[in-house]
Each structure stands twice: as structure tokens, then as C-alpha cells.
Amino acid sequence: MQQNDSHSALVVRHASAGYGHRAVWHDADFSIQKGEFVGVLGPNGSGKTTLFRLLLGLDRPLEGSVSVLGKTPERGNPRIGYVPQRHPLDTEMNIETLELVRLGLDGTRWGFYFGSKKSREDARAALRSVGAENLAHRSLGTLSGGELQRVFLAEALVGDPELLLLDEPAANLDIRRQGELVRLVKTIVRERNLTALLIAHDINPLLPVLDRIIYIANGNVATGAPEKVFTSDSLSALYGAHIEVLRNAEGHIAVLGVEEVHHHHHDHYLHHHE
Amino acid sequence: MNDAFFSLNLVHDLQSVFQYAFMRNAFEAGTAVALIAGIVGYFVVLRRSSFAAHALSHIGFAGAAGAVLAGINPIFGLLFFTSGGGVVMALLGRRAASRDVEIGTVLAFMLGLGALFVSLYNGYAAETYSLLFGQVLGISGTDVSITVVAAVLILIAIGAVYRPLLFSSLDEETAEARGLSLTVMNIVFMLLVAIATSIAVQIVGILLIFALMITPAAIAERIATRPLAGMAISAAIALAVTWIGLFVAFYLPYPVSFFIVTGVFALYLFVRAFQPKTEFVEP
Numbered sequence: 036m037q038q039n040d041s042h043s044a045l046v047v048r049h050a051s052a053g054y055g056h057r058a059v060w061h062d063a064d065f066s067i068q069k070g071e072f073v074g075v076l077g078p079n080g081s082g083k084t085t086l087f088r089l090l091l092g093l094d095r096p097l098e099g100s101v102s103v104l105g106k107t108p109e110r111g112n113p114r115i116g117y118v119p120q121r122h123p124l125d126t127e128m129n130i131e132t133l134e135l136v137r138l139g140l141d142g143t144r145w146g147f148y149f150g151s152k153k154s155r156e157d158a159r160a161a162l163r164s165v166g167a168e169n170l171a172h173r174s175l176g177t178l179s180g181g182e183l184q185r186v187f188l189a190e191a192l193v194g195d196p197e198l199l200l201l202d203e204p205a206a207n208l209d210i211r212r213q214g215e216l217v218r219l220v221k222t223i224v225r226e227r228n229l230t231a232l233l234i235a236h237d238i239n240p241l242l243p244v245l246d247r248i249i250y251i252a253n254g255n256v257a258t259g260a261p262e263k264v265f266t267s268d269s270l271s272a273l274y275g276a277h278i279e280v281l282r283n284a285e286g287h288i289a290v291l292g293v294e295e296v297h298h299h300h301h302d303h304y305l306h307h308h309e
Numbered sequence: 310m311n312d313a314f315f316s317l318n319l320v321h322d323l324q325s326v327f328q329y330a331f332m333r334n335a336f337e338a339g340t341a342v343a344l345i346a347g348i349v350g351y352f353v354v355l356r357r358s359s360f361a362a363h364a365l366s367h368i369g370f371a372g373a374a375g376a377v378l379a380g381i382n383p384i385f386g387l388l389f390f391t392s393g394g395g396v397v398m399a400l401l402g403r404r405a406a407s408r409d410v411e412i413g414t415v416l417a418f419m420l421g422l423g424a425l426f427v428s429l430y431n432g433y434a435a436e437t438y439s440l441l442f443g444q445v446l447g448i449s450g451t452d453v454s455i456t457v458v459a460a461v462l463i464l465i466a467i468g469a470v471y472r473p474l475l476f477s478s479l480d481e482e483t484a485e486a487r488g489l490s491l492t493v494m495n496i497v498f499m500l501l502v503a504i505a506t507s508i509a510v511q512i513v514g515i516l517l518i519f520a521l522m523i524t525p526a527a528i529a530e531r532i533a534t535r536p537l538a539g540m541a542i543s544a545a546i547a548l549a550v551t552w553i554g555l556f557v558a559f560y561l562p563y564p565v566s567f568f569i570v571t572g573v574f575a576l577y578l579f580v581r582a583f584q585p586k587t588e589f590v591e592p
Contacts, residue, residue: 091486111488119482128355128479131534135479142476143487147468149537174534190483 041105044069044198044230045090050099052085058097059085063256067232067247069197072224074241074261075234077251078293083234084120086251087200090232091117104197111143116191118184120202120234132178132186133158133171139190161193162186165219181212185219192223199224199231205240213240220244238265239287252293265290315560326559335445335555335565338453341460342512343521343551347544348467349505350526351536352498355478359523360409361398361499366506366518367416368394373440373510374426383440384455387507390419395499400492443514443566446558456508463504470497475536512551513566520570521547528580546576 043066051061059082067073075083088094089101092108101107104114116139136158137150162168167185170178178186184204191199201220205213217233221244224231232249235241238261248264250257252273257264264270265288270278279291316322326332353362372390373383398412427437439447448456467474476484477494485491506518513521529543554569561568 093486110486113487115486117483117486119486121482129530129534130355130479130536134535138472138476138480139483142472142480142484143489144472145469148472150472172534190480 042068043102044071044104046100046102048100048102050089050096050101052082052089052094052096054094056097058254060251060254060256061098063099065249065256065258067230067258069230070224070228071230071246072221072244073230073232073247073249074238074245075232075249075251076236076238081251081253083251084202086249087117087202087232087234090198090200091115113194114197116194116196116199118187118191118199118201118204120206121183121187128176129174131172131174132162132167135175136161136186136189136193139193158189158193161189164192164223165189180207181216184208184216188220188223192227195227197229199229201231201233203234203236205235205237210240213237217241217244238290242286242288322556326556331446331448332555332559334448334450334453336552338448338456338508339445339512339551339555340548341457342509343547344544345460345463345505346509346521347525347529347547348540349463349501350522350547351529351540351543352474352478353502353522354526354530355475355536356498358498358502359519360412362502362506362522363519364398364412364416365391365394365499365503366510366515368419369503369507369510370423370440370515371419371426373515374423374430374437377436378426378430382451383436384452384507384511387510388459388504391503391507392500394419395503396496399495399499402492402495439514440510441514441516442564443510443512443517445512445555445565448511452511456511459504459508463501466497466501470494474498513569517566517570520566520573521551524573524577525550528577531580546573550576 045065045067047063047065050063051058052063053059059080063086075086077083085094089096090103090108092103092110092112103112133155137154139161140157141148141150141154159168159171162171162185165185165188167182167189170182170186173182175183175186187204188201191201199220204220205216208216217240220231220233223229233241238248242261245261248257248259248261250264250270250273252270253275255273255275257269257273259269265280267278267280270280270290274293277292281289281291283289327336350362353359369387369391372386372388374386375390376383376386379386423440430436435444438444473484473489473494474497476487477489477491478498481491484494502522505522509518509521525546526539526543528546529539533539533542550569550572553572554565557568558565
């Protein structure tokens, strides 16, 4: 079963995760190849952020093993760029964009260091790479949702990571901007040969760009190509209830029956880590 | 307050101000406190923790009154109680530190405790008054030394933790994922606030701490978008109003803290009126 070769960005073996003795999901078993763009989907509270916390080394798996870029996850890994899910309130501050992006590079440096010219230039380059150089001197509090997400992306990219973890970057965006953001991430993933995991609620903006999907529901984790995971059979097995997947002519997907199942497992909400 | 008269010759005025030891003491302590309050206050504003800072000063009142009762220098009671209170709040977490009902309940209790200590001391009203509203003109040489030492320590500490403190203040979750312990950063921050509050109480007192710790920083945050500039402006404002307050109080028979608070308030109104915070612009 050992697939811990140099082509894998992530290897998850029979892992379960949760808080205390309660598993949010169990027996996850998959690997992700380097350079893949992966969507992480599933209902609220199914444990998508929990997966990220394992990869970041903020939590440990209850069972099984997790390996990130060939190593056991450790907190503060500079090879991972992370964009947490944020609330708009957090950014109601009058600080220029460049200063935030720069912290992605040197924010953990102790001892009489007040930022260098180079870190400013690197931050500017990171903003340029997400098409947001014009925002460099704008105050964070004045940015729109889409602009903010570009800035956060730049903050995650400035340290030149190999793995990118994006927690619901499209949550507060309209459909058009969701599409723009996802295409931007795709371009960056290809240009820099990054591996990226992106948590999302809605599969449709992601369908044209994803290589693979991790779907978490009802304590189960399934991985595969989008067209394999998004079938009535596969999702029914995952939820343990009848789920119907419909596709229209443009290839848009609608999943029916999830609301009822989700209601049933309402207690998962309580264990969703904030 | 004294027999000097204000003239239009500023050099002469300053000479007459500085010929008194109590004025030299007040300027020294005031300068140290203003710099520290301005800089620490900037982080308080960035972290939206002004209520926690306010609470710490009230907790300090019980400590100071207790120290007076025990016959100890009140600054030690202040430092001990604010540091203890700060560490407890830090351990409860930043979210807990913004729960205003809980904090309000604790600070009311602490004020009450302070009231008890004051009455047990058989009420020397001047002591209570100076704790509540500040009495910098009566500051002793020892207290000036303590204040300057504390201020230098805070400056060194901020220099040592500047980037991580800024990172955890602006972007907590990313900072945590990048390996910073939020609990450690919280404790560091609360201790900085505790010490800054303790020395600032001598100048403006427990009840007026906001004026020196929060308002200059809030004004600076409106003007500057870079942290270092924000800190510099905040410290400069705190310094200016403190110096002006001391200078004016030398000639007029009213409390220094009144002039400091008035100066800060006027500046705040001015900045609010003429420099509205940039509104959200749809791209």
C-alpha cells in the first residue's frame, strides 16, 4: 500500500479525524499527485476544514496516517500556502494590502526585524502574479470580496509554496467572480506547478478546471475524477441515502436529496470546527 | 498652581516650567508614558481589544488600592494585578477577551474591591483621586525611574516580537497555520498592555486611560495605512497632547489629565470631520 513516492503531494492512509473521541469522518484513503488541482466538497460541517487542519499539522488524525509532501504534517510548514476561510469583519482595517501580503513572507520572524525592502518587492511580485498589483497601496477595508481573495491568494503565494490550501475562497462571491477566481487559481497552479486543494460549496464553477475531487459526507470520504464522483450511485453510497445527480445540457450539475440527509445528521454542525 | 505667568516668549516660559523639579519629573514620566501608550495602543486598536485594555486598568485599581492599604508603592500593586489579569484574559482566548458582559462584570467587581481597600485605608481621598484621574505633577523621582525603566523594557519587547505580533494581530488564522502560537502572542500582547496601562495610570488615571492608550492610536489608524507609520503617528499624538497638557496645566489651576483628554478629544473630532475613513468602493 505504500505509495509515498516523489510524485505524491498527499498520501492519506485509513485516516479518521475529529475532536475528542468523535470522528467527523473515518477511513479516508487516497493520494493526490503533485500538480493536481483538487476540489474539496461536501455539506457544512462534514469536515472539510478538518482535513485542512490535519494537513497543516494543527490537528492529528485519530487513526491512520497522513503525509504531506513526503513528511508527517508539522505546524508552520513554509511549503504550504494557506488561505483560511474569513469573515469580512476581520478585514475592516485601514492597513495597506502590501503590508498584509508581506506578512506571508516574514510574519513569523522574531527579533528586531521591521521588514526589508526585498520583502516589499516580493510582496509586490506576488500581487502582480494574481493580477492585483494595482491594489498594493489600497487599504484592506476598501477592497471588494473578489479583490480581497486575490490579496489573500498573494499572501499565500509570496513564500513560494508547493501546496496551496484554499478554504472556501469563493464563499462570498457572485457566480461570475467565482469563475474568475477559480480560473486564476488554475492558471497559477499550472504556471508554478503547484498542488492545490480548494474547498467549495458549489461544484459548478469548478467543474471545468478540476483534476480531481475529494467529497466528504456523512463521515465518508470519496476521491476521484469529478465525473466519477458526481454520479447518483457514488454520492448515494457516500451519504448512505438515495441521492440524485442531474446534469443539464451545459454540463451543470444539480444534486438532489442532500438537504434531507443533511438534516438527519444535523449534529455534525455542532462539531464543525470554526 | 504657582506664581509663574504665561508670557509670549516660549523659551522663557519653558525655562520657568523646567526650573521646578516636579515639572521635570512630570515631563520625563509623561514622555515615557506617551510613547509607550501610543505604540502599544496601536496594537490594541489593530486587535480591536480596547475594551480589554480598559478592563485591565480597572483591575489595576484594586491592585493599586490594595498596595496603598498594605503600605506598598501603588505602582507595584498596579503591575501585579494588571499582569495577572492580562495573562488570565490571554489564556481565556481572544474571543473571550471580547466578551464585554463577562469582562464588565469582573471589572465592576474589581472597582468595588478597590473601593473597599480605599475605605479600609481610612480614606485619604487624594490617593484615590490620583489613582482615578492621575496626578502626574506629584510624581516622585522613584516613580519616574520605574516608569522610564518599564517604558524601555516595553520598547525592547515590542522590537523583539514586532513581526509575529503584527501578523497575529492582522491575520490570526494564517499566523497560526504558519506556526505562531496564538496563546503565546496573546500573553505577550496582554502583558505589554498591562505594563503600559500601569505606568499610564500615573498620568491620566484609571478612568481616563482610554484617552492616552486608545484615541491617539485610533486617530493614527485612520491616517496611516502602514503599521510603522501608524505607530509613529500614534506616539507623536500622545506625546504632543501630553506635553501640551503639562505645559498648560503649569499655568492654569486645573488637572493635567483634563487638558490631555481635551486635546485628544479635539484632535479626534477634527480628524473625524476632515478625514473620513475611505468608504467601500465598488470596483
